[in-house]
Amino acid sequence: MGSPSELDRIIFPPLLPQLQNLSSIHVAAILGLVTIAIGIVSVVASGRRQRLALGIPIVGGSDKASIKKNRIRFVHDGMAMLSEGYEKNKGSMFYVPSVLGERLMIPPKYVEELKTAPIDKVDFVATFQEMFEGKYTTMGSRSTLHPRVVKAQLNHHLADVMPGVQEEIRNAFEEDFPNCDDWTPVPVVDRLTQIVARVSSRMFGGTTLSENREWIKASIAFALDGFTGAQAIKQYPHILRPIMQYAIPTLRQISEHYRSAERAAIPLLEARERAGEKALDLLSWMSEQAQGGEQDKAFIAGILLKVSFAAIHTSAAAPAQLVFDLCAMPEYIEPLRKELEGVMQPDGGIDKNGFHKLTKMDSIMKESQRFNPLLLITFERVVTADYRLKDGFVIPANTTIGVPTQAITMDPDIYPNPKTFDGFRFEKERIKGAENAGRQVYAASNHDSMAFGYGRHACPGRFFASNEIKAIMGYLLLNYDMKFSEGQTRPKSMLFETQNLPDHEATVMFRKRKS
């Protein structure tokens, strides 16, 4: 098991590693200064200049001084700003200032026409490249190999990969989770990230990958180093970045992670090629589906790292938030256990039918996500050239657009009593009718529920994530009791721009259940 400080470093991406030992006041002050620097640099020296559409309100005020102030406010107060913008402008557009520029928030009605817009005009990958300085961090790949394969082969073979995934969950808990013979404080985000990295890697490349510690470490650290490297390089003017990239340790680490990925994946691909062997895992499907330059084994290894970026921290945040919710509202624990016991197979696993029957678990996962989604805004795209919508409105070139997903899920017209946590609200909605049922599931993607995005880039891994999180939560609930320590309250999530991260320092008490 990694040391807490090492995992601390890994789990909370926006913080530079050097900040880890400082008090939270120092961290806040430094982050504030860094953010101001990023703001000045990104707006003054940015390669792309933004034109604001006339007549569209800006959260916090449209005068220059307010915009400047609110760009900084957005770093840690985005949730309140987006709610304010959404409530005041329901059904129409508004801007929210941010250090990357004023983001144009669009109501979901526009996503229908935007989802089919040409990729080079309404660009999904550009949002990543911009946010994570793709030129220096490699984040934001234009390869379509991984979305293609996750969407087609993984989703088709979901039932085939789940037994291995569940075996890996059992192994990972035995090896990477504290014993908990008596009540033991466990750093939840840290341990769940380790477990999700192993479990995802089992689906990526069988036990060869899931048991490869160097790979697991690289797959977790890649995202962190990408985030922190991006924050660090953004402090320099564009002209200095090609040189300064070599002075930033986290950026130098990124190429090391690629070497680790190659050391893990290439021998496996070669051995399978020699043996003429196919496996039911992502690596095997990617090598089968690769076209032209994609067939290069080092390229495939690199793509594996990019899938891990999409899959690991995202899927670890969800069960961590749910554990916090269950400790705050322990009355949900027994009904969930009962439901799990009803679907458990004699071998201790859940089969395809069983996953479908976990409607209470699915519902509470979605409710937990409604309160604490990983992203406040989804369907983020960079509009690269003036884009005329059907109603005549022109989105100016160089505008980052997005849907204020979290604010929508707090709309009382869509979700009655939105501020009340009702763990089984989606199960109750499902019961109302088959037509409605599909819209209520955790992995649904529709205008009222966009935590996984929407359209051609909607998260293709969401069906796998849904099963994986259920299996992990199932294992936790059936094998451990959990509670907060005396006087502890639900850990608050940590906002950083559009991200809403589970508290990476919080611990929860676990104790093994007596069978």
Ligand code: HEM
């Ligand atoms: C709870 C866990 C997860 C969350 C919250 C999540 C969320 C998202 C979101 C918001 C997007 C962008 C969608 C859009 O803008 O329309 C996305 C894209 C993506 N996700 Fe996920 N994701 C999760 C798990 C996974 C997993 C487990 C995988 C892989 C097995 C995965 C693979 C991808 C890929 C490849 C894309 C890019 C799609 C494209 O390029 O078209 N995600 N995800």
